[in-house]
């Protein structure tokens with residue numbers, strides 16, 4: 001039996017699950033309805049480990065290590081804790097920072113609700129891109145186009161077209177727009193430069209967090225990877 005069709009057994013939050021070797025812990029959890037919040041990950045794209053929302057504790061030899069579950073492959077006998085107090089706190093903080101980066105993204109607000117964020121302590125930055133890389137990977141891996149790429153470093157990092165123009169080899173598939181969390185259910189509320197704040201709708205959504213914690217909020221970022229909790 002080779003590694004591609006070998007199944008392994010592991011535990012996620014105490015549940016015994018099975019997955020084909022080579023599968024990520026995140027995809028395995030999602031396929032069993034264990035929702036680990038995530039942003040940059042999509043099932044058919046190479047894992048990038050960029051957003052860090054999908055962090056889990058990997059317990060091995062009595063020690064636990066916090067790691068992104070999208071880049072962590074399943075192993076026989078593995079023990080994964082996806083919802084410990086430590087993880088929930090760290091994940092909530094990451095989600096809160098994401099809302100501050102892009103308060104006008106309803107997709108990100110949905111994730112924040114899922115992570116229990118009720119208010120945002122960081123200054124709003126109203127960014128147009130959270131550097132999740134979904135567009136870049138979809139363009140290169142699904143459409144084999146490579147019309148998009150990351151340029152710059154640190155705070156200068158951004159997604160760019162070659163020479164800032166749509167190249168001839170762009171397939172005009174629109175995947176880069178359809179998969180972008182900034183365009184999925186965009187916030188209809190006011191968000192002018194210098195006037196960044198959450199509109200009433202989003203604020204009330206966040207304040208509901210305590211009532212729906214650990215419940216699927218139909219974030220739509222499950223589209224494309226068969227999240228079993230996804231509503232139709």
Ligand code: SF4
Nearest residue numbers: 139170171173174176
């Ligand atoms: S529309 Fe063009 S740039 Fe966007 S994903 Fe498709 S091929 Fe890439």
Ligand code: SF4
Nearest residue numbers: 129130132133135180
């Ligand atoms: S443009 Fe959208 S999909 Fe692309 S990296 Fe930025 S937030 Fe992600």
